[in-house]
Amino acid sequence: MTEAVIENFSEEIDSSHSRVSHWYGIGGWFKSLARNRLLIYSFRRILTIIPLFIGISIITFSLMYLIGDPLGYLIQQNPHITPADIDKIRETLGLAKPPMQQYIIWLWGFARFDLGLTFFTREPVLDAIGNFLSETLKLQITQFLISLIISILLGVMAAKFQNSWIDSGISAMALLFQSMPIFVVGYLLIFIFSGRGLNWFPPGKAHSTPEPVTNWAGLWNGQLGDFIQSFFVHTGDTIWYMILPVTTLVFSSLALFTRLVRGSMLDILRQDYILSARANGLSERAVLISHGLRNALLPVVTYIGLFVGAVLGGTPITETVFSFPGLGRKFVQYIVRLDHPLIMAISMIITLMILVANLVTDIAYVWVDPRIEI
Amino acid sequence: MATVTDKDAKGPSTAELLRVGDEAPVEKSPSHWSTVWKRFQRNKLAIYGFFVILVVVIMAILAPVISQHYPTALDPLFDKYGGGGADEHPSLKYPIGTDTLGRDLFSRIVWGSQISLLVGITASALSTFIGVILGALAGYYRGMTEEIIMRLTDMFLAVPFLLIAIVAVSFLRSGRIEFLQNMTHATIMISVLGLFGWAGLARLTTAEVKRVMTLEYVSAAICLGASDWRIISKHVLPNILSPLVVVTTLNIGGNILAEAGLTFLGFGDPQTVSWGRVVNEGVINLINNPEQVFIAGFGIFFLVLAFNIVGDALNDAMNPRLKD
Numbered sequence: 001m002t003e004a005v006i007e008n009f010s011e012e013i014d015s016s017h018s019r020v021s022h023w024y025g026i027g028g029w030f031k032s033l034a035r036n037r038l039l040i041y042s043f044r045r046i047l048t049i050i051p052l053f054i055g056i057s058i059i060t061f062s063l064m065y066l067i068g069d070p071l072g073y074l075i076q077q078n079p080h081i082t083p084a085d086i087d088k089i090r091e092t093l094g095l096a097k098p099p100m101q102q103y104i105i106w107l108w109g110f111a112r113f114d115l116g117l118t119f120f121t122r123e124p125v126l127d128a129i130g131n132f133l134s135e136t137l138k139l140q141i142t143q144f145l146i147s148l149i150i151s152i153l154l155g156v157m158a159a160k161f162q163n164s165w166i167d168s169g170i171s172a173m174a175l176l177f178q179s180m181p182i183f184v185v186g187y188l189l190i191f192i193f194s195g196r197g198l199n200w201f202p203p204g205k206a207h208s209t210p211e212p213v214t215n216w217a218g219l220w221n222g223q224l225g226d227f228i229q230s231f232f233v234h235t236g237d238t239i240w241y242m243i244l245p246v247t248t249l250v251f252s253s254l255a256l257f258t259r260l261v262r263g264s265m266l267d268i269l270r271q272d273y274i275l276s277a278r279a280n281g282l283s284e285r286a287v288l289i290s291h292g293l294r295n296a297l298l299p300v301v302t303y304i305g306l307f308v309g310a311v312l313g314g315t316p317i318t319e320t321v322f323s324f325p326g327l328g329r330k331f332v333q334y335i336v337r338l339d340h341p342l343i344m345a346i347s348m349i350i351t352l353m354i355l356v357a358n359l360v361t362d363i364a365y366v367w368v369d370p371r372i373e374i
Numbered sequence: 375m376a377t378v379t380d381k382d383a384k385g386p387s388t389a390e391l392l393r394v395g396d397e398a399p400v401e402k403s404p405s406h407w408s409t410v411w412k413r414f415q416r417n418k419l420a421i422y423g424f425f426v427i428l429v430v431v432i433m434a435i436l437a438p439v440i441s442q443h444y445p446t447a448l449d450p451l452f453d454k455y456g457g458g459g460a461d462e463h464p465s466l467k468y469p470i471g472t473d474t475l476g477r478d479l480f481s482r483i484v485w486g487s488q489i490s491l492l493v494g495i496t497a498s499a500l501s502t503f504i505g506v507i508l509g510a511l512a513g514y515y516r517g518m519t520e521e522i523i524m525r526l527t528d529m530f531l532a533v534p535f536l537l538i539a540i541v542a543v544s545f546l547r548s549g550r551i552e553f554l555q556n557m558t559h560a561t562i563m564i565s566v567l568g569l570f571g572w573a574g575l576a577r578l579t580t581a582e583v584k585r586v587m588t589l590e591y592v593s594a595a596i597c598l599g600a601s602d603w604r605i606i607s608k609h610v611l612p613n614i615l616s617p618l619v620v621v622t623t624l625n626i627g628g629n630i631l632a633e634a635g636l637t638f639l640g641f642g643d644p645q646t647v648s649w650g651r652v653v654n655e656g657v658i659n660l661i662n663n664p665e666q667v668f669i670a671g672f673g674i675f676f677l678v679l680a681f682n683i684v685g686d687a688l689n690d691a692m693n694p695r696l697k698d
Contacts, residue, residue: 048525048528051525052525052528052529052532055529056529056532056533056538059533059538060538060541063538063541063542063545064541064545066545066548066550066551067541067544067545067548067550068548068550175679175682175683175686176679178627178682179627179631179675179678179679179682180675180678181631181634181635181638181671181674181675181678182635183634183635183638183653183671184653184667184668184671184672184674184675187653187657187660187667187668187671188668188671190660191660191661191664191667191668195660195661195664312534315536316536316537316540316639317536317635317638317639320638320639328537331537331540332540332639332640335540335541335544343541346537347534347537347538347541350534350537351532351533351534354532354534355532358532
């Protein structure tokens, strides 16, 4: 009886807001999917990144193509090379086709995760850069987490003690860090911590040479004791080499994040519901953390998504300073050798990371905050 | 519930405030910009930043007078007994030493300030110019124009800036295209940083123009039949000037950093003296001659810091409500 009443009722108010479906089974599932605002939004948003990606890749490809002839150096170094040989090499490398066609071939390959072969070593591009990609990600993710935690602490402190010496100190620190060229920070750290006096950390590279073990995957030799020992040796070695580059990167992103958290916290602390939480007698800690910070983090996360590009942009400089075998440093080396597939692969993988970061933050924003219109 | 009456107020009463025409004010009311300047002057830190910028500007303009030697002259004062040569430590002869090739570092830093200032200021002006035009068009005309411009902005915001700048600088330096062959180091940097740096400003301008367009005086101007150009240039743009000035000032610091980063990576012109280049060349002597890296490096730092301080102070002076 009640079942039928509820059934009727749900049919009465059948509007786009009602999530109750009177379809059952797979059909109802599809229907509820089609009504899910988050899903519709994500789908629309994913469709918009495709033209952005294609646009950026066209800009990069045409600029890169116009830099020069990849075979120029080869021809200059071999005065006895015949035009027939040059044509043959061009044919092998795929440079004989018109540039338009080369771009379309590249794009079609990228869509199938086939990035081609490098010009110089003729190995698959993914094999050539895979190791560097993981090294860069290792560095970036660590610095991102560390600077996020520190900046949340500092930002909340600055907002809580607004206009006091703590606030001015933190703001001044953010201003100093923001103005510091990243390579000067790097060299300062090298000079202090691995230079003349202190010899605490290595000034460069990602692992000690000869490496104790090549990577985590190659650790297992069947013996558990050996495995545990070499695991700790390898991890310790990795961390030891990561400390200085990660500190440099934290310096560069801390300023931005701290300012964001502070501004957002100040905005939230002015709201009425903070006043009512205080009036209800909640502890200061509960007001700051569960009422303030939780709401303040939302705009911060969105903003950070937009700044992933700026964060990843610092990669070539830091990696060059520390001769760290990462994507950014390899990019600087390959651009001199004009290795088209490698240049395109690195810049487009980083572009894709930025686009996906923006996408994820946008979707997360809509998911967390139901007030946002889509 | 108690109500506030005229008697409670300590200042002049409402009747006094409303009395009009008895005595005309003798002084003209201060203009917006003079108020901003007064508030700016009250900020001690801002005056320091302004002073640093002024010193660097004077240094750049008077470079031929201040520096005794041409910055690319090899060991200009070398004589057998008086010392000198390559990698010289600071002395009376060379105030901050010489670099690996025996060039006077002081002259190099004085001449290098020209490039930093020129590139920083001009590139920001260029990106502001592009950003304001596109943003104003998008915010004013809406519809299809806005859609196209906003998608273009999205694209330029998602570009991995340094990587594309490296590719673009290499392209411009290769001289493959006839009419681009005679570009100097400064022109290359200005065009690359200017052309890839406008997206954030275009977004800001669009949002601000859209906000101003809803205000009454713009509606009044539309009703009076003012042309599009007149509305944009006379009514809209002057009223969104403050955030644009602030962002442009902050951009100058960012552009100086970007130029220094690109030349540090070796994508500058080897013939042109610039602070990033000095750092790049001094790195091999980091342990023995740290001054080669750090004097130029901290030069960049103080200049950028000064621009950032001035930008922040302008922000506080223009929007005093935002500060608290």
